[in-house]
Amino acid sequence: MISPQTLALIREWLPQLLVAAGQTLQMTVWAYALGAVMGLLIALGGMSRQRWLSGLCRVYIEFIRGTPTLIQLFLIYFGLTSVNIVIPGFQAAVIALGAHYAAYMAEVYRSGIVAVDSGQREAAQAIGMRRGQAMAYVIFPQAVRIILPPMTNFAISLLKDTSVASLIAAPELMMRANDITSEYYMPMQVYLLSGAMYFAMSYPLSLGVRYLERRFGRGRQLNLNLA
Amino acid sequence: MSFSATAIPAATDADEPLVRIQSVHKHYGALHVLKGIDLDIRPGEKVSIIGPSGSGKTTLLRCVNYLERPTRGQIFINGELLGQKQGRRGFVELDDRSLARQRTGIGMVFQRFNLFPHLTVSQNVEIGPVKVLKVSRAEARERAIGLLGKVGLAEKRDAYPEMLSGGQQQRVAIARALAMQPTLMLFDEATSALDPELVGEVLNVMAQLAADGMTMMIVTHEMQFAEDVSDRVIFMDGGQIVEQGPPSRLFGAPEHPRTRGFLRAVLQKRTMP
Numbered sequence: 001m002i003s004p005q006t007l008a009l010i011r012e013w014l015p016q017l018l019v020a021a022g023q024t025l026q027m028t029v030w031a032y033a034l035g036a037v038m039g040l041l042i043a044l045g046g047m048s049r050q051r052w053l054s055g056l057c058r059v060y061i062e063f064i065r066g067t068p069t070l071i072q073l074f075l076i077y078f079g080l081t082s083v084n085i086v087i088p089g090f091q092a093a094v095i096a097l098g099a100h101y102a103a104y105m106a107e108v109y110r111s112g113i114v115a116v117d118s119g120q121r122e123a124a125q126a127i128g129m130r131r132g133q134a135m136a137y138v139i140f141p142q143a144v145r146i147i148l149p150p151m152t153n154f155a156i157s158l159l160k161d162t163s164v165a166s167l168i169a170a171p172e173l174m175m176r177a178n179d180i181t182s183e184y185y186m187p188m189q190v191y192l193l194s195g196a197m198y199f200a201m202s203y204p205l206s207l208g209v210r211y212l213e214r215r216f217g218r219g220r221q222l223n224l225n226l227a
Numbered sequence: 228m229s230f231s232a233t234a235i236p237a238a239t240d241a242d243e244p245l246v247r248i249q250s251v252h253k254h255y256g257a258l259h260v261l262k263g264i265d266l267d268i269r270p271g272e273k274v275s276i277i278g279p280s281g282s283g284k285t286t287l288l289r290c291v292n293y294l295e296r297p298t299r300g301q302i303f304i305n306g307e308l309l310g311q312k313q314g315r316r317g318f319v320e321l322d323d324r325s326l327a328r329q330r331t332g333i334g335m336v337f338q339r340f341n342l343f344p345h346l347t348v349s350q351n352v353e354i355g356p357v358k359v360l361k362v363s364r365a366e367a368r369e370r371a372i373g374l375l376g377k378v379g380l381a382e383k384r385d386a387y388p389e390m391l392s393g394g395q396q397q398r399v400a401i402a403r404a405l406a407m408q409p410t411l412m413l414f415d416e417a418t419s420a421l422d423p424e425l426v427g428e429v430l431n432v433m434a435q436l437a438a439d440g441m442t443m444m445i446v447t448h449e450m451q452f453a454e455d456v457s458d459r460v461i462f463m464d465g466g467q468i469v470e471q472g473p474p475s476r477l478f479g480a481p482e483h484p485r486t487r488g489f490l491r492a493v494l495q496k497r498t499m500p
Contacts, residue, residue: 122294123341123400127355127407128331130323137358141345 006189013180013193020176021197027093027172028159034098035158036151039105044135046110057106064103070164072096077168089170093162101158108150112143145216152209156202163198173197243306245270245411245442246291251300253286253466260286261297262466270410273443275453275474278463279489284446287463288413291444292333293326304329304411331359334404338416340396342388348375348399349384352406360407367406374402378432394425398432405436412436414445450493454478462486 002010046057064072073096076087087095116139124134163174177194181187244267253261261283268274276284289295291302293310301318302309310326311318321329343351352371356362362370375381378398380391388396397417404412414433418426430452437443437456447453453460454474461471462483470483481487 117341119337119339119341120343123335123337123343125294125327126292126330126333126335126337127403128327128359129355130327132323133327133358137354138343142343 006186009184009186010189010193013190016176016180017173017194017197020171020173021201023090023171024159024162024173024198025201027090027097027162027165027170028155030094031097031101031162032155032158034094035101035105035154038098038102040109042102042106043109043113046106047113061103061106064100069096069100069161070167072100073164073168089165089168090172092168093165093170093172097158097161097165101154105151105154108147108154109143112147113139115146116142148216149209149212152205152212156205156209159202159205160198243270244268244303245272245305246444247303247306248287248291249301249303251287251290251297251302253283253290253295254298260466261290264300264466264468266461266468268411268442268444271440271442272459273437273441273445273457274459274461275445275447275457276461276463277447277450277453277489278469282463283466284463285415288415288444288446291411291413292330292335294335296320304333327359331355331407332410334407334409334412336397336400336404336412336414336417338419340388340393340400340420342396342400342403344388347385347387348380348391351388351399352403355403355407370406371402374405375399377435378402379428392425393421394428397421397429401429401432401436411442411444414443414447416446416448418447418449448493450478450490462489464489 042057042060045053046061048054048057073093076096077089077092080087113135120138120142121134124138125131129137162172165172166175166178169175173194177190181190184190246266246268248264248266251261251264252259264283264287266274276287278284286295290297291304291309293302296310301311307329308318309329310321312321312325342348343354346354349368349371352374353364353367356367356370357364372381372384375384378401380395380398380402383391383395383399388399391399401417417433418429421429426449430449433443433445433452434456443456445453445457457474459471460474460477462469462477462481462485464485470477470481470486477486478490481490
């Protein structure tokens, strides 16, 4: 079915595509880490008693959710050059995707935190914990079980969303696929092959989500060994 | 058998109350829940608060560790103003750290136990001393083992709360509060969420604690327990203290018609099959 010539070509593309897949994975990890940390800060800021801070976090979330990822990416990559800030493609993509996902992750953190029974916070306060301690030792460890499955889902969609970075010529899998396609004009073969690579990276994460949902869906608690 | 070395507060002037509640009011919007409560509690005293639901007794108790903030009035613990300080213009809220420090001396036991479900029984008891009092892990562990032994749950120390009965969970919650070596213990309907056959084991622990000399404020529906353990019983209704006195008098010869009506209703319920 696959001709020997095609097979030879695939063998030629494969090393390039594998390198590019590695770059996609790196971009995903960096953007995810940025999003997870920023998201937590935004979630905590949004619950702050300081009005200006919670307001600011709210505005950030609404702005990010209400505008396309591509606009945010172009603003960071092209837009900032007009104020003499030049960020290389890979980094620009990490920042744009991280900042984008942070807004969605903040909402997940928030919903996980508010889902923890208010009696837990009171019990923590009653033994003399400060607000931050109650959050760190009592509330957050319990929120994790609610947060974890959607957070893993974000990893899957982020992995695929890195393909938008091809539009600013950041090195990753989609851009390499486009390059090879324009060189050989065999879009079916190239995109099938690249698609298979995205799938090979995302499917294990998918299995991870299912595992987490099974594991925490039955009311089992996560023991983070904090005491 | 003694629960902790500090259960009996250092000998102070007998006239100096451990808790002083001064014309405390609490509003929730238009709802006036506490209508001017004045109450002093001496060191070592056991005070039970009874009354119909909605009378404000739980709200009052929650004010005493500032889980509820009084809308008006002040509460002093050992002479120290709770949750507030004197500012340039009137009273201002205390910062998070100072309020947390004040709360370490006040133990609270909740109706719904509120154990930390992600921690083992022993970790539930250790976490306060370790994280708040900065006690070493080894010492906290020792303290936890001792307290869990006192409440009869030493062998459950590695279990998770969800594996325990309600009565066992509440006994762990008492141990968790005692691990902070408080000078005052608050019990908010500690047995109301329990199956009837589990009430006794919790009341026994509370009675033991009372015998050890702990100062206790007990909001309860267990009239017999209130009668047996308390030095003083307070009857609240409609956000006010209607009547108070030694249990023999309050239960034996209540003066106020509302007290009589409440006690009649409650005692009738108890004698029903």
